[in-house]
Each structure stands twice: as C-alpha cells, then as structure tokens.
Amino acid sequence: MAHKHARTSAPSASSIRHHDSAIRIACNSPANQNAHMSQYFHGIESMPHASVIYFIPRGTRLNPRRLAALLGEISRHAENPDVELLVANQNVMDARIIDYMNELAAEHPGLHVPVTQPGLEGGAVLAMAVDAARSERIIFIDGRAYLKPGAVQLLLQEAARSPGDAVGYALPGQGMRDHAADHSGSGALDRLFRLMRRPAHPVCAVWGKELHAHLGGFDTTLQFHAMSDFLLRAAMRSRLHRLGQALEKATTLTDASIRAAGQDSTVVLQQLLDEESRIVNRAMRDFIAGKAGGPDFSTPVLAREFTTRAGSTAAMIRALQKGQECGAEDLAHAFFVHGLLGMRLGQIDNSRDILETAHLIIREQPDLTRLYKLLLLEHRIESAPSPEDVARVEGGRSGPKVTVATPLFNQGRYLDEAVRSVVAQTYPDWEMVIVNDGSTDDSYEQARAILAAIDDPRIKLVSQENSGLGATRNRAIRESDGSYVVCLDADDMIAPDYFAIALDMLHKAPRAGWVNVKTLVFGGSHHVAWDEDFDFARCIVASASACTSMIRREALEEVGLFREDLTAREDWEVWLSLLDHGWTYVTTRHPLFFYRHAVKRPGMMPMSNVPSKEEVISLHPWWFRIDLDEDTRLKAFLEYTTVRFSPWFLNVANIERVLPVLHDREAFLREMACIKSEYPPVTRPKRWQNAPDDCYITTRKKKYGII
CATH class of the missing domain: 3.90.550.10 (Spore Coat Polysaccharide Biosynthesis Protein SpsA; Chain A)
Structure with missing residues (x-):
C-alpha cells in the first residue's frame, strides 16, 4: 500500500545523542553495562537485541521516575540483556525534570538529557525514533501508560515470541471491550473491520524494521493517530495480531490522557476527530479498491462473508420488526460490515439501502456515517437525471x-x-x-x-x-x-x-x-x-x-x-x-x-442561540406568542439549545388563517398582508436583553472572540 508522506532520514549515532526528540539509553546487565556503553559512545556499536521506543506525546509530562523504573525492569527481565531504550519526546522539559534526568544519567552512563524542539507531529517523532533504532526488533511503549507489576516482563516475553513480520499489539485494559473478538468470521477480517470502526491506540506493540519499511513507516503528518494508522495498514496486509490478554490486563491508559492533557480540550478533540476520519477514510478506500492483501481478503472469501453478513443483518431487521430487542453495538457492527463488503464487491445499491436503513434505526455511530458519506460522495445515484x-x-x-x-x-x-x-x-x-x-x-x-x-x-x-x-x-x-x-x-x-x-x-x-x-x-x-x-x-x-x-x-x-x-x-x-x-x-x-x-471552529468562541432567537422572532412576530411575559419567553428560548421551539410557543391562530390558502400563492400573500398589518412595521431586529444595536461585526468581535 503506497503512502505519500514525508519520511525522516536516520540521524547518525552521534547526532541522536543530542537530538531534541529522541534519546538512546543502552540498558544492559550490571556486569557488562559499562563495556557496552563505552563501545556505543566511541562508535563501536554492537547490535542490540531489541530497541524499545518510549513515546512521550505532546501535552504529556515526562516522568523520570517512571522512566527509571522502566530501565530497571528491562535490565532485570530481558532474556538478552543488550536492549536499548529510545525516548521519543515531543515536549519541552522544565529545569526540575532536567536535573533529575542528569541524576539518572549518572546511574546509567550514556544517558543524554535531550533539548526539545517543539512543533514536530507525533508521527514524525516516532519515525525518527525508528530510524535511529539499531535493532531490527522494535518495541513500542506509550509513555502515558501505567504498567502494573510484571507488565514489562510479559511484554519482553511477548516480544521474544512475536514474529518480526507482523505487528503484535496490546490495548490498555479498558480498550479490550471495544475490540472483543467476533467469531462470526475470519480473524484477519474482523480485526480490520473493528479497527476501521474504532481505530485503536495501543499501549504497547512489537514489530520488525523490515516490516516497518514494507508498510510505509509512520505518517509523519499525524499528531495523534500515527500508531492507529500503522495498525490499520498492518491489518490491511494481514500482518497484525493481538498480544496476550495477560499483558493487556496489566496496563491502563485513560481516555483523558490520550487527549493531550494541558491543551485546549475542544481544539484537541477536533484534531482527533479530523485525524481519525482521515485514516479511516483512507483505509476504507483502500479496502474497497481491493488493496487488502492476504488469503482472507480474496474475492471468493469476501463474497462468502458478504452472503453470511447480509443474512445476519436481515435476521436482525426482522427481529426488530417483531418488537424484539437487538443490541445497538451488534446492529452497528452488522450494518457496517454489510455495507463495506457490498461496496468492495460492487453491490452499491445494496450497500446504499442497508446504510440508509441503519441511519433510520440507530444514531450517533461515527463509523456508519463515515461509510455512508464515502458511498454518497463517490457513487452517483442511478436514478439521478443526466x-x-x-x-x-x-x-x-x-x-x-x-x-x-x-x-x-x-x-x-x-x-x-x-x-x-x-x-x-x-x-x-x-x-x-x-x-x-x-x-x-x-x-x-x-x-x-x-x-x-x-x-x-x-x-x-x-x-x-x-x-x-x-x-x-x-x-x-x-x-x-x-x-x-x-x-x-x-x-x-x-x-x-x-x-x-x-x-x-x-x-x-x-x-x-x-x-x-x-x-x-x-x-x-x-x-x-x-x-x-x-x-x-x-x-x-x-x-x-x-x-x-x-x-x-x-x-x-x-x-x-x-x-x-x-x-x-x-x-x-x-x-x-x-x-x-x-x-x-x-x-x-x-x-x-x-x-x-465542528467541535470548535477556528477563531470563534461557542455561540449561544438565544440572541438569534430574539432577533428572528422580532422580525417575524406574527408566528410566535410575543404576548407572553419575560419569564415564559425565556423558558421558550432555553427549552432547546438548538434553533428550535416547542409548539406551545407558536401563534396557532395566525397559522390557521393561512393554511386554507397555502395552495394558492396569491391568496396566501393577501392573507399575509392582512396579518402583517396588525403588527408594527419591523425594519431592524430586536437585540437580546436590549443589547446595543451594533449589528453583526461588533457583536462578533466582542462576544465571540473574533480578532
């Protein structure tokens, strides 16, 4: 699968020690640590058994004590003691952390305190760390994760067993529910479908450098979803497997920490949504275009899977029609897989029908909406006029x-x-x-x-x-x-x-x-x-x-x-x-x-609809109960946060006057003229709570943060 994104060249052995975003720490047994460190810093490098990338994303504070504990765990449990640790850090470190890192460097000769260069995306920092790694075996650890006792030992054992030609990954403990195995189809297919529906960010992963190059490396333009995108591309090539559940149970990674602590939450959430849509849309397009590789993705296998899934979806719909309950998650997964397989096999009208039905039955399923949008954007409607x-x-x-x-x-x-x-x-x-x-x-x-x-x-x-x-x-x-x-x-x-x-x-x-x-x-x-x-x-x-x-x-x-x-x-x-x-x-x-x-539009603060309701009502007073007192009026404004009122706020008498002539525009306009004559002429909107009539621009500048 070709990917068009910038790649970073591998820094030299000397430059990596002073690089702002990745540092190397050689982790060896006490007996041979000094010898290996001496060789490393004099350029006589031996090949380590594995390269551990410890990723500290933007907005996350580097915890030196946790890093020291990780060094100790790796030293104690590595079967081959020659393991290097690369810290891929996106953040500026304060003086206190730098002092502690210097203390840590004294205990582990060769540890260099990095000078951070802000602005690099998460994918770029990870790409640099992989390029700098000397081992062919890569172990990824998310620096926001809490590794319970024994987790590092389990990870090293999994790494030793994991084949280098596939990506082994572990989700944090709470992520296991979202990606539970669905035994109704092949493992490779289900992994891909579930990753497309909800891209996973692993707490740790293991893979080989040769596979890394084969998959196109990290997308260096991604800030939050570089690892999620990498897993999706591995799944597209049938080169993905889950590490043991014991390891997943030994890790935690809160959703809040994923959303970059210390940053504007709405801005971060918008970036997360945009990136997630981008990587999933790319994966869905590639799958529909037949770019998925491996025996599980052959056309005959997919055709059989489509028949099975279509039957399952039809059975669920019949059950709903009989008043039986079906879980929303099971329904959403069935609709998504049915629609995606149909698009892959050219059954566009079938997919269109099932995705339309899905949106009638369940709401707020991002995966279904993404797939439906992709279909509607890229496939014209057969009945549309030329x-x-x-x-x-x-x-x-x-x-x-x-x-x-x-x-x-x-x-x-x-x-x-x-x-x-x-x-x-x-x-x-x-x-x-x-x-x-x-x-x-x-x-x-x-x-x-x-x-x-x-x-x-x-x-x-x-x-x-x-x-x-x-x-x-x-x-x-x-x-x-x-x-x-x-x-x-x-x-x-x-x-x-x-x-x-x-x-x-x-x-x-x-x-x-x-x-x-x-x-x-x-x-x-x-x-x-x-x-x-x-x-x-x-x-x-x-x-x-x-x-x-x-x-x-x-x-x-x-x-x-x-x-x-x-x-x-x-x-x-x-x-x-x-x-x-x-x-x-x-x-x-x-x-x-x-x-x-949008979660947040650039340059604007969140906007209340209450001022707009006052303005619009003042321009069209004949349709609303303007006779109500201020408290009741405010209740009508606040009952819905959206641009909507309850029917009790409408002037039903005036509506009933025009309904009989609605079919005749001339008669309708005559009746409207009579209705409007009963109200004072309106030329300018009334401002909420008698705010200054400074029209749109000044209001926008003062109230909504436009500069």
Whole structure:
C-alpha cells in the first residue's frame, strides 16, 4: 500500500545523542553495562537485541521516575540483556525534570538529557525514533501508560515470541471491550473491520524494521493517530495480531490522557476527530479498491462473508420488526460490515439501502456515517437525471446556471474537500464564488493554492474585510449570475448528483422556492437531518432546512437576500422570509449534503442561540406568542439549545388563517398582508436583553472572540 508522506532520514549515532526528540539509553546487565556503553559512545556499536521506543506525546509530562523504573525492569527481565531504550519526546522539559534526568544519567552512563524542539507531529517523532533504532526488533511503549507489576516482563516475553513480520499489539485494559473478538468470521477480517470502526491506540506493540519499511513507516503528518494508522495498514496486509490478554490486563491508559492533557480540550478533540476520519477514510478506500492483501481478503472469501453478513443483518431487521430487542453495538457492527463488503464487491445499491436503513434505526455511530458519506460522495445515484435531461426539460441546449456561494473564514484546511465536491458535480453549468471574509490565519493563501491546483475557470476567489456570514454570502451572490443559488460553507461537501437532482425537482415543483436537501451530519455528531417533507408549522418551530439547500435566485432576491444585521443564524431567518412570501420547498430522497458538525471552529468562541432567537422572532412576530411575559419567553428560548421551539410557543391562530390558502400563492400573500398589518412595521431586529444595536461585526468581535 503506497503512502505519500514525508519520511525522516536516520540521524547518525552521534547526532541522536543530542537530538531534541529522541534519546538512546543502552540498558544492559550490571556486569557488562559499562563495556557496552563505552563501545556505543566511541562508535563501536554492537547490535542490540531489541530497541524499545518510549513515546512521550505532546501535552504529556515526562516522568523520570517512571522512566527509571522502566530501565530497571528491562535490565532485570530481558532474556538478552543488550536492549536499548529510545525516548521519543515531543515536549519541552522544565529545569526540575532536567536535573533529575542528569541524576539518572549518572546511574546509567550514556544517558543524554535531550533539548526539545517543539512543533514536530507525533508521527514524525516516532519515525525518527525508528530510524535511529539499531535493532531490527522494535518495541513500542506509550509513555502515558501505567504498567502494573510484571507488565514489562510479559511484554519482553511477548516480544521474544512475536514474529518480526507482523505487528503484535496490546490495548490498555479498558480498550479490550471495544475490540472483543467476533467469531462470526475470519480473524484477519474482523480485526480490520473493528479497527476501521474504532481505530485503536495501543499501549504497547512489537514489530520488525523490515516490516516497518514494507508498510510505509509512520505518517509523519499525524499528531495523534500515527500508531492507529500503522495498525490499520498492518491489518490491511494481514500482518497484525493481538498480544496476550495477560499483558493487556496489566496496563491502563485513560481516555483523558490520550487527549493531550494541558491543551485546549475542544481544539484537541477536533484534531482527533479530523485525524481519525482521515485514516479511516483512507483505509476504507483502500479496502474497497481491493488493496487488502492476504488469503482472507480474496474475492471468493469476501463474497462468502458478504452472503453470511447480509443474512445476519436481515435476521436482525426482522427481529426488530417483531418488537424484539437487538443490541445497538451488534446492529452497528452488522450494518457496517454489510455495507463495506457490498461496496468492495460492487453491490452499491445494496450497500446504499442497508446504510440508509441503519441511519433510520440507530444514531450517533461515527463509523456508519463515515461509510455512508464515502458511498454518497463517490457513487452517483442511478436514478439521478443526466445533465442532458435537465437541459431538455428547460427547453435548451444547456440548463440553468447554479451559483455556489462559499464564505471562507479560517476554514482553509477543509476548503479543498468542499471545492472538489463541486467540481465533481455531474451537472456542469455552475460557477463558484469563494469570499475570504478576513480570515486571521493562512486560509486565503490555502484557497489560492487550491484553486491553482484545480485550475477551473468556473471558480473565483475574492477577499474582503471581516463582514459576517450574511454579508459574505450576499457578496458571493452579487458577484455571480446563476439562476439558482447554493450556499456551501468552506468545511462542508455535496454529493455529485446534487445539482442535477435539485434542478429537476425545482422544475417539477414551480411553487417550491428551494430544495430542502436531506443532510448527513458528521464530525462532532452523526445522523441524518432535514429529512422531512414540507410542513408549514414545522418550518416555523425549527430551522426548516440546511444552509446548502438550493434556492431560486428570484425567490432569494424577493426577500432581499440574507440579512446582514443578525448575530447569527441568517439561514433560519431567510427560510421564514421565504415562507412569509408564499414559497414552499421539496425534499430530496437521499442525503446529498454533508454538514461538518465542528467541535470548535477556528477563531470563534461557542455561540449561544438565544440572541438569534430574539432577533428572528422580532422580525417575524406574527408566528410566535410575543404576548407572553419575560419569564415564559425565556423558558421558550432555553427549552432547546438548538434553533428550535416547542409548539406551545407558536401563534396557532395566525397559522390557521393561512393554511386554507397555502395552495394558492396569491391568496396566501393577501392573507399575509392582512396579518402583517396588525403588527408594527419591523425594519431592524430586536437585540437580546436590549443589547446595543451594533449589528453583526461588533457583536462578533466582542462576544465571540473574533480578532
């Protein structure tokens, strides 16, 4: 399996002693320790029996006493006393730790206290340590792990038994439940499936240098998941096995420690999610493309496995239909394996159906959402109209132009995926306007590089001072002339058939002002959203559609485009405005939009929806119970943290006035004019708790941390 990532060259024997991120300590029996250390430091190096890499990731404090205990354990229990220890450290050490390390160096001649160079990713530090190792046998130990008495002895015994042409790994004690053996299929297959579903970070591992090179080494661009990625690639080659359970029971590694203590937890979690998705997507693509090696991955074996798994999934669904209970984890695993095997064997429609069913039954399963997103992004829907079909119904050689309006604020690292999802559209008549909204990082430079690499004249990039989401979307719309508008944020994606399907739907439903695009939410949350057909009251009680729904330009211009004076949630307000003007919507059959639910967006603090609720209600007071007292009103605002109200907060009387004429737009508009005449004219939104009417920009700067 080819991997395109930077590799570090092996430092020399002398440079490694002074390297900032990896140090070597020779660990020998007392009788021959000095002799070996003397040989080593004079360049007359003997080949050690094994090289132990002790990894201290960023945000984790190096514990010298634990390191000293590890040295002692290795000296006592190694069958061959010639073992070297390399400390792969990502952190700056304070003076107190350096002093203790000097004391340790006095007890173990040759120990050098490293000078840390910050900024290297975890994968790069591990790659340097492997390159520096003199032995062909590598033993990895996570420095955050607590090794119970006897764990080191068990590890050395496992290392002696483990073949060098496979990776042996042990999970911490609490990780064993997530990766318990599933005896319904072959071991190699199940290991791979479970690692794809939940990438494992081993507490320790053993492998050979030759295998390391064969697998492509560590991905040096990964900070958190370099070892998880390495295990996945070993599993893809049938070169992976679990070390003994006795060893796993003798180790612990808390989830909190994995998430890099001392760093901003939301930033770390976002990086973890992004990296995990990246390595799993790569593994799933390779598996579907037939790149997995070994007898367990041959097509006949996979075909038999698919038949078995499909039968098992069908039995589970029948049991649910009869009211019987099935465990959510068993269901999720069955759906995932069924869908993945179907994609590998070309059974795309079967996989699509089973993954759609899975998302109807269970929610918040990241593995199922990743697989479903991969299928929808890379396989078009057979029933989708062709560009020629769209042009034919429009009565011309080419169909109408679609404008893609993309605001860009500090989301440059995701922009390439967004742009390529537009370029991949089966419908070709589109334009894309990317507006850099005063990004404070290098997003604008990233955007320029992406556009230069793609080199598509349909894409335009402009830049402006930070003006807010509404103004930025409007800038993109005014810079374009498409008859239909899709607002695609820089960190989201669309399916390749989206434009063709949406245009066809709008042609068949002239009363519809927009297409409500069924949405697959991924990232910090995992589920299908905005999947309901048009319902007038539901459009009021919650935000009707995803921001990337396709809108008729004439309808959008009729309501004055997006408001530029709101704290946030401009899309929610525009759906209500379209509703006020008598427009309805139609909903897509399949998820065609992929919304990234970010844990934390760069440059912004967490945003409350309460100010937005006050603003939107003040602009559309006829749909809500504005007669309620302040305490009851606050209850309505706080009942849901999302953009949603309970039905009791709606003005049912006004809704019932327009429902009888909903089918007739002219009659609807007449009734709406009567309703609006009963309320004072509204020109500006009311601010929450009478906050200064300083519009979006000042509020954004002061309240949400934009600089």
